Amino acid sequence: MQDAELAKNRLEAEGIPRTAMSVHANDTGPAISTDTDTREVAADRSAGEAHEGAMARIEHFFKHLFGGDDRPEEVGHYQEAVRRGGALLSVEVADDSATERVRNALYSAGAIDIDSRVAQWRDAGYTSYDRNAPAYTADQIxxxxxxxxxxxESLDVGKRAVQTGGVRVYSRVTETPVSESVNLREEHASVERRPVDRPATAEDLKEASVEIRETAEQAVVGKTARVVEEVVVGKEKSDRTETITDTVRGTEVEVERTPGNQGVSQAAPDGKKTPL
Structure with a gap:
């Protein structure tokens, strides 16, 4: 009945008075509309257990619509929908232009297509409405x-930064033994005596002295520091594409037809919210 009430609220918002609406279900009191211009549609609902006389009131309603017993086969389908726990919402409209507006409002409130619903019932063994069949219980509904x-399931792939390593640069003083060769020169005084035989002169008789200095080269060590290389520390960015392969789970629903008993329709789950 909740969906039927929702449908009535939508219709009221469309300007249809509540006095022009009637809900027919197993747990409703008598509510019959007799105008021959009445257009009926079915709205989805949740209902309790049926009580005695409900189907008789619905039968009376359709007699007012179509008269006598010469009624379309679809009438039985609507009765079957109510027997299965659905609700029938009838609306009195003044003209055909209001009919389309009412139909759209009801479908937006969850009204079902009776033809598609009957096709599902037939797959489960339904043939036609049986007035002697009991109404569905709450468990059957x-x-x-x-x-x-x-x-x-869907695969959601994101990104996060992780520490993959790095470099640490140290600067320290090192000492490395080296060797270089250098040529050094030394000067030494040399004294040589050699025999001669000549007459002496006045110059030879004068006093004289000569001083010869000895020299030697020594290695002189000096150090000059020069920058021969620089180590530059920084970061370089690069992009790569990685393909993630995984398995996602899901479910599939299969509908299997099961045999039914002749004359009595059986409830069969169809994976949808199906009753009227």
Missing amino acids: AAERQAFPVVQ
Whole structure:
């Protein structure tokens, strides 16, 4: 009944008075509209257990619509929908222009397509409405409306920064033994005596002295520091594409037809919220 009430609220918002609406279900009191211009649609709902006389009131409602027993087959389908726990919402409209507006409001509130619903029932063994068949119990209604979710996992790939290593640069003084060769010169005094035989002169008789200095070269060590290389520390960025391969889980829903008993329709889960 919640969906039926929602549909009534939507219709009221469209300017349809509540006095022009009637809900027919197993747990409603008599509410019949007799205007021949009445257009009926079915709205989805959740209902309790049926009580005696409900189907008779619905039968009376359709007689007012179509008269006598010469009624379309679809009438039985609507009755079957109510028997399965659905609700029938009828609305009195003044003209055809209001009919389309009412139909759109009801579908937006969750009204079902009776033809597609009957096709699902036929797959489960339904043939036609049986007025002697009892109304669905709450458990049967819940079983027919049992939903089987179709689940599909998705793969969400993000990015996060991780420490992959790095470099640490030290600057320290080192000492390395080296050797160089250098040529050094030395000067030494030399004294040589040699015999001669000549007459002496006055010059030879004078006093004289000569001083010869000896010299030697020594290695002189000096150091000059020069920068021969620089180590520059920084960061370089590069992009790469990585393909992530994983497995996602999901569910599939299969519908299998099961045999039913002749004359009595069986509730079969179809993975959807199906009753009227």
